[in-house]
Amino acid sequence: MKAIIRKRVLKTGIAVVGLSTLAVAVSAHAQQTLNIVSWGGAYSMSQHEAYDKPWMEKTGDEIVNIDRSGNALAGLRAQSQAGNVTWDLVDMLPADAMIACAEGLIEPLDHDELLADAPDGTPPSEDFVDGALGDCFVASIVYSNIVAFNSEMFPEDDQPSTIEDVFDLENYPGKRALLRKPINNMEWALIADGVERDEVYAMLETEEGVQRAFDKLDTIKDEVIWWEEGAQPPQLLADQEVAFASAYNGRIFNAMVTEDQPFEIIWDAQVFELDGWVVPTGKLDKVKDYLHFATDTQRLADQAQYISYGPARLSSSELVSTHAETGIEMTPHMPTYEPNFETALQKDDLFWADYNDELTQRFNAWLSQ
Amino acid sequence: MSEPPAAPLTTADGVPLKVSLRRTVRRSKIKALLLVAPLLAFLFIAFLMPLFEMLWRSVDNPEVSTHLSRTVSALEGWNGESLPDEATFAALAEDLREGQQERNLGLLSSRLNYEKSGMRSTISRTARRVGTLEPPYRESLIEVNNTWGELDTWKLIQREASPYTISYYLAAVDLQLSPDGEIVQVPEHMQIHATLFWRTLWMSAVITGLTLLLGFPVAFLLASLPARHSNLLMILVLLPFWTSLLVRTTTWIAILQSQGVLNDVMVALGVIADEARWQMIHNKMGTIIAMTHILLPFMILPLYSVMKTIPPSYMRAARSLGGKPFLSFRRVYFPLTIPGIAAGGILVFILSIGYYITPALVGGQSGRFITNYIAYHMQTSLNWGLAAAIASILLFVVIICYLVFNRLIGVDKVKLG
Numbered sequence: 001m002k003a004i005i006r007k008r009v010l011k012t013g014i015a016v017v018g019l020s021t022l023a024v025a026v027s028a029h030a031q032q033t034l035n036i037v038s039w040g041g042a043y044s045m046s047q048h049e050a051y052d053k054p055w056m057e058k059t060g061d062e063i064v065n066i067d068r069s070g071n072a073l074a075g076l077r078a079q080s081q082a083g084n085v086t087w088d089l090v091d092m093l094p095a096d097a098m099i100a101c102a103e104g105l106i107e108p109l110d111h112d113e114l115l116a117d118a119p120d121g122t123p124p125s126e127d128f129v130d131g132a133l134g135d136c137f138v139a140s141i142v143y144s145n146i147v148a149f150n151s152e153m154f155p156e157d158d159q160p161s162t163i164e165d166v167f168d169l170e171n172y173p174g175k176r177a178l179l180r181k182p183i184n185n186m187e188w189a190l191i192a193d194g195v196e197r198d199e200v201y202a203m204l205e206t207e208e209g210v211q212r213a214f215d216k217l218d219t220i221k222d223e224v225i226w227w228e229e230g231a232q233p234p235q236l237l238a239d240q241e242v243a244f245a246s247a248y249n250g251r252i253f254n255a256m257v258t259e260d261q262p263f264e265i266i267w268d269a270q271v272f273e274l275d276g277w278v279v280p281t282g283k284l285d286k287v288k289d290y291l292h293f294a295t296d297t298q299r300l301a302d303q304a305q306y307i308s309y310g311p312a313r314l315s316s317s318e319l320v321s322t323h324a325e326t327g328i329e330m331t332p333h334m335p336t337y338e339p340n341f342e343t344a345l346q347k348d349d350l351f352w353a354d355y356n357d358e359l360t361q362r363f364n365a366w367l368s369q
Numbered sequence: 370m371s372e373p374p375a376a377p378l379t380t381a382d383g384v385p386l387k388v389s390l391r392r393t394v395r396r397s398k399i400k401a402l403l404l405v406a407p408l409l410a411f412l413f414i415a416f417l418m419p420l421f422e423m424l425w426r427s428v429d430n431p432e433v434s435t436h437l438s439r440t441v442s443a444l445e446g447w448n449g450e451s452l453p454d455e456a457t458f459a460a461l462a463e464d465l466r467e468g469q470q471e472r473n474l475g476l477l478s479s480r481l482n483y484e485k486s487g488m489r490s491t492i493s494r495t496a497r498r499v500g501t502l503e504p505p506y507r508e509s510l511i512e513v514n515n516t517w518g519e520l521d522t523w524k525l526i527q528r529e530a531s532p533y534t535i536s537y538y539l540a541a542v543d544l545q546l547s548p549d550g551e552i553v554q555v556p557e558h559m560q561i562h563a564t565l566f567w568r569t570l571w572m573s574a575v576i577t578g579l580t581l582l583l584g585f586p587v588a589f590l591l592a593s594l595p596a597r598h599s600n601l602l603m604i605l606v607l608l609p610f611w612t613s614l615l616v617r618t619t620t621w622i623a624i625l626q627s628q629g630v631l632n633d634v635m636v637a638l639g640v641i642a643d644e645a646r647w648q649m650i651h652n653k654m655g656t657i658i659a660m661t662h663i664l665l666p667f668m669i670l671p672l673y674s675v676m677k678t679i680p681p682s683y684m685r686a687a688r689s690l691g692g693k694p695f696l697s698f699r700r701v702y703f704p705l706t707i708p709g710i711a712a713g714g715i716l717v718f719i720l721s722i723g724y725y726i727t728p729a730l731v732g733g734q735s736g737r738f739i740t741n742y743i744a745y746h747m748q749t750s751l752n753w754g755l756a757a758a759i760a761s762i763l764l765f766v767v768i769i770c771y772l773v774f775n776r777l778i779g780v781d782k783v784k785l786g
Contacts, residue, residue: 103473104472104475214558354487354488355487365560368561
């Protein structure tokens with residue numbers, strides 16, 4: 001496993017210089033309306049607080065949020081085929097961005113020219129974490145797929161702690177809520193079955209590996225409730241309908257902190273991935289100032305006050321402070337926090353770009369057996 | 370002696386009556402046509418064009434022939450027994466180089482990836498490095514990605530070079546083309562669509578049967594009660610009909626779920642134990658119950674309109690001729706309601722084959738319909754060709770149902786109210 005997140009010492013003094021150049025860049029700017037597509041819910045709220053509000057204040061632009069990231073690729077394709085692209089900026093996953101980029105639906109980005117330098121002058125290409133800058137993609141967060149459990153459903157002295165426990169019905173009985181897709185489940189099944197993390201994807205390219213993953217999933221199949229919307233797992237856990245639920249870590253964090261739910265996150269074998277911006281073809285001139293602003297060091301650090309997703313910039317992690325509502329320290333809740341990150345697995349976008357169609361069909365056939 | 374030729378009848382201004390009549394008729398025809406023109410235009414744009422677009426997409430296969438045009442022509446005459454020659458590899462490199470510059474390899478790689486998993490990254494990785502490749506391309510391409518050294522890859526390209534394909538239709542019924550071009554079943558662990566087609570059909574038939582069973586007595590009551598009572602009953606039938614589909618569906622979730630109203634009542638009454646609550650939703654049962662309820666008015670209304678026209682005196686006559694109640698019903702009344710049963714049946718059946726939201730919400734895994742996979746391929750997998758093929762097959766099923774219906778009952782007998 002490569003150490004993805006490198007620490008960098010921040011020279012605060014230069015932050016001021018960075019901000020003032022930004023102010024110059026922004027001043028020559030006519031008021032406009034930006035249609036920005038994102039995921040909705042707590043995530044859109046965090047973007048709204050951290051990027052949109054200060055941007056609207058600064059420029060007088062109006063920002064319209066559209067919650068369509070779940071089907072963003074289909075939307076981009078349809079708009080482009082109809083010759084009427086109405087979205088100006090889209091938040092999507094890097095795997096989708098790769099496909100959209102290859103189809104020419106989104107703009108290739110010159111990161112060092114378009115994005116802000118770090119406060120200490122480090123160019124963007126060195127300031128973002130590995131894999132954060134794709135041909136047409138710039139990541140804003142690192143988020144993680146984890147399994148969480150309701151701590152009230154297990155004795156205090158015997159709480160689950162590893163991914164193996166999720167597959168262990170004998171010692172940790174109860175229903176499990178899992179995402180109704182092969183993604184993450186296949187990886188976890190293999191890891192729980194004893195496969196080394198760095199061999200997981202190579203294994204999944206073989207018939208034996210896929211069969212092994214399905215065999216492992218078979219052992220818990222009868223106890224699984226399959227979810228499809230990100231809001232479902234915290235709800236199922238809170239209702240004690242399930243003992244374990246796979247989820248996006250930010251959703252569980254919000255339930256834990258703002259709703260005081262007795263949830264715990266199993267950070268073992270977290271599958272982390274990036275999420276960020278793409279620019280639909282022809283919209284670069286319109287949104288490049290906003291993009292420059294929304295991906296700078298301070299904005300990414302600010303977003304972490306509202307949701308426990310790690311900033312994709314190395315220079316931002318030093319600035320991550322406390323939760324805006326409750327004032328708790330955010331750092332230990334980040335997927336990238338050292339103890340949480342020890343056994344993390346990075347989602348292999350190339351693998352899923354190739355095998356998602358096939359494995360999804362197989363997964364659905366397996367489900368309906 | 371012959372009669373003088375009769376003078377042609379004319380109107381007051383001397384135009385022959387025949388001509389004048391024809392003019393008037395033509396004018397009123399044009400007026401009528403103009404009146405329906407907006408509707409015709411609407412139907413053409415909103416119904417016929419999308420329909421043809423869908424049928425077109427289910428066989429359209431432009432990706433390989435456009436984006437790998439050089440490779441395709443170099444492959445003409447290739448015998449498929451050993452790897453193609455250097456010229457073909459060079460053509461591939463040229464095609465990929467151009468595609469990378471124009472950034473239009475995405476659809477090509479998706480298309481090939483449907484047939485052979487791994488082609489997406491093969492193409493994107495090769496295209497990324499193709500600018501730096503040196504001849505001989507045969508060696509250098511295979512070195513970049515050894516998929517290019519497999520005979521099956523080239524057979525696939527050769528096969529998909531045709532501008533039309535049946536692979537989407539094959540995939541829609543769990544078949545595929547083997548590398549040698551034979552039609553074979555996909556492996557058992559990949560089969561899903563045929564099961565779903567079958568399930569959609571039999572569950573729709575069950576739903577149609579249930580609506581008939583429940584709707585027939587209601588329609589009979591509606592038709593035979595005095596107007597005062599039947600109007601009230603009619604409102605009870607129509608009220609749910611006017612309620613949003615989503616509301617009715619989610620109400621069933623509230624009633625049937627394991628912590629829902631029905632289970633709570635049964636537990637309170639001691640009929641079932643608290644731990645043994647019935648699973649009535651998120652399975653086939655949920656879909657059948659909710660859809661039967663939602664589609665019930667479509668059965669009741671045609672039945673009612675037919676029953677309303679059956680004079681009560683027929684039944685009285687049958688009774689006075691000595692028929693027992695059931696016999697009179699079976700021999701006299703029931704045969705007269707068949708057009709209504711047929712109309713309601715075909716309506717409910719065709720509607721339920723195409724149902725999508727209700728199975729998605731209450732069907733769980735086992736109560737899903739093929740329509741849910743059309744939505745999946747439209748929105749998530751983005752395999753629009755496959756979505757179009759599945760939808761076209763559904764369309765053909767509906768057309769066949771209609772033809773059978775027309776042959777057996779006759780569409781002209783249908784009354785919808």
